[in-house]
Amino acid sequence: MEIRDILGNIRDDHVIYADCGPCRRSFRLDVAVLVERFGPDYPTLDALRKVVCKECGRRLTTMRAYDSKMQVGPPR
Ligand SMILES: [Zn+2]
Numbered sequence: 001m002e003i004r005d006i007l008g009n010i011r012d013d014h015v016i017y018a019d020c021g022p023c024r025r026s027f028r029l030d031v032a033v034l035v036e037r038f039g040p041d042y043p044t045l046d047a048l049r050k051v052v053c054k055e056c057g058r059r060l061t062t063m064r065a066y067d068s069k070m071q072v073g074p075p076r
Pocket of ligand 1: 022025054056057
């Protein structure tokens with residue numbers, strides 16, 4: 001089965017970091033906030049493209065990772 005890359009499919013152990021080059025800030029994005037803003041069916045990549053820096057309003061460079069401290073189960 002195809003796994004769609006939508007906000008509702010982001011797992012709890014999945015964290016998203018965002019960096020702003022111009023002002024050298026790093027943010028950790030809250031997936032719950034993204035879901036609230038765009039809805040669970042919204043494509044993750046499109047949502048990340050719309051995230052901008054709170055300080056300068058530029059588009060952030062985002063990076064996705066898994067939280068290694070959390071237990072990761074087999075894919076469902
Ligand atoms: Zn910035």
